[in-house]
Amino acid sequence: MSGGIRxxxxxxxxxxxxxxxxxxxxxxxxIDSQTNGLLCYTTASVSESLLKIRSSKIDFSLKDGxxxxxxxxxxxxxxxxxxxxxxxxxxxxxxxxxxxxxxEVCLEKLVLFNDDIVxxxxxxxxxxxxxxxxxxxxxxxxxxxxxxxxxxxxIHKVDSGSKTSFFSExxxxxxxxxxxxCYLIAxxxxxxxxxxxxxxxxxxxxxxxxxxxxxLDKTLSFNRWRVHLRDSSLLSPAGMSLKAIGCLYPSLPLExxxxxxxxxxxxxxxxxxxxxxxxxxxxxxxxxxx
Numbered sequence: 337m338s339g340g341i342r343x344x345x346x347x348x349x350x351x352x353x354x355x356x357x358x359x360x361x362x363x364x365x366x367i368d369s370q371t372n373g374l375l376c377y378t379t380a381s382v383s384e385s386l387l388k389i390r391s392s393k394i395d396f397s398l399k400d401g402x403x404x405x406x407x408x409x410x411x412x413x414x415x416x417x418x419x420x421x422x423x424x425x426x427x428x429x430x431x432x433x434x435x436x437x438x439x440e441v442c443l444e445k446l447v448l449f450n451d452d453i454v455x456x457x458x459x460x461x462x463x464x465x466x467x468x469x470x471x472x473x474x475x476x477x478x479x480x481x482x483x484x485x486x487x488x489x490x491i492h493k494v495d496s497g498s499k500t501s502f503f504s505e506x507x508x509x510x511x512x513x514x515x516x517x518c519y520l521i522a523x524x525x526x527x528x529x530x531x532x533x534x535x536x537x538x539x540x541x542x543x544x545x546x547x548x549x550x551x552l553d554k555t556l557s558f559n560r561w562r563v564h565l566r567d568s569s570l571l572s573p574a575g576m577s578l579k580a581i582g583c584l585y586p587s588l589p590l591e592x593x594x595x596x597x598x599x600x601x602x603x604x605x606x607x608x609x610x611x612x613x614x615x616x617x618x619x620x621x622x623x624x625x626x
Contacts, residue, residue, distance in 0.1 A: 341394060344416050349390040349430060350512035352503050356383050356561075357519050358488050359568075359626030362479070362528045363618045365604040374476045374531055375607050376614075379468045380622040381488045384457050385502035387437070387512075389430055391451035392417070426510055433506060457502060465626065466491045467619045473607070480533040485518065485558045516561045523578050523625050525549040525567045546570060568625050582624040590624050593617040 358381040364372040394416055417427065437443055437455050446454040468487055472478045503512075522528040529535065529542070529549045543552040548567040556563035572581050582590040593616055599606045606614045 341412070341416065344392075344394045347390065348511070348513050349392070349425070349427070350433075350507060350510050351388040351390070352507065352512045352514050353386040353388065354383065354514075354516045355386065355519065356381060356488060356492060356517075357521065357626060358484070359521050359622040359624070360484055360528065361522060361618060361622040361625060362531055363603050363607075363614070364531065365602070372527075372531065373473075373604065374479060375471070375473050375603060376618055377470050377472060377479050377484070377528075378618045378622040379466075379470075379484060379488055379491075380619065380626040381466050381491060382464055382626065383492050387455045387503040387507070389434060389453045389455075391453075392427060393451055429510060433510070436506065455503075465623055467623065469615050469619055476531075477533045479531060481520075481538055481556075482534060482558070484520070485561075485563065488518070518558070518561050518563045519566055520563065521566045521568055521571075521625050523568045523581075523621075525565065529565070578621060578624050590620075592624060593620045 358379055360377060360379045362374060362377045364374045367373050394413055434453065438445065440455075442458060443455045444458050446456070448454065466488075468491060470478065470483075470487070525548045532538065538556070539549075541551070541554055541556055542549040542565065543554065544550070545552065545567075548570055549565060550567060550570075551563070551565045556565070568578075568581065569576070572584075579592040582592050593613075595606070595613075595617060603614070606617075
């Protein structure tokens with residue numbers, strides 16, 4: 337029996353993914369070529385839930401001499417379906433769930449290349465973005481990866497010990513796998529990540545791509561959540577500034593707040609003289625990143 341058949345016999349076809357997307361940004365005063373005076377950090381975040389129903393298609397092969405050749409027969413498919421039924425896998429209930437979810441106007445349906453089906457809440461709008469501003473000028477130790485995650489989890493009322501989700505009411509009796517994930521996004525992560533108070537503890541967990549810190553082959557873990565670090569400069573057309581990224585979405589109020597060259601070069605003075613403008617500028621940057 338091939339590994340593909342063994343997987344098909346036992347795997348849970350239903351997965352719930354709660355996701356948090358977090359844009360974060362820092363504002364600082366450049367003191368010299370190697371030192372920055374951190375003033376604040378900001379976050380902008382949204383949450384969504386996804387439900388994946390894995391395909392019942394069987395991925396398997398049988399050995400013919402030294403070569404594994406794909407073999408597909410109706411008898412094998414029927415046999416696997418029967419064994420799954422006897423094991424209480426509730427595949428028939430999943431078919432009824434598909435019909436139910438297809439009728440929900442608040443959901444989008446995506447069919448992936450491998451015939452897996454993903455249901456997700458429809459795209460968020462600007463009113464669903466949660467923002468936060470954190471003054472750390474007097475205590476830069478409050479800017480850490482753990483603090484960012486704690487802040488966002490509190491905003492979204494995430495309980496690390498719960499498995500509640502938008503889709504929970506649909507799947508109470510089906511025992512889905514639960515895979516919560518958080519995506520942290522900054523623009524040119526080199527600056528924002530290197531200022532973290534816990535950077536030296538975390539740096540070996542990051543990968544480097546085009547001089548940006550990311551999590552590629554590694555993921556971070558916070559409570560029960562998998563945490564991914566991404567850089568918006570690598571997700572946008574090459575060389576695109578934050579201002580240009582904001583202009584890509586005319587339907588959302590994401591225009592970058594304009595400051596004079598003097599203000600940009602002296603953010604500490606703006607912090608002292610016009611705190612409202614300073615906060616507006618800083619929060620908008622994290623929203624554009626998101």
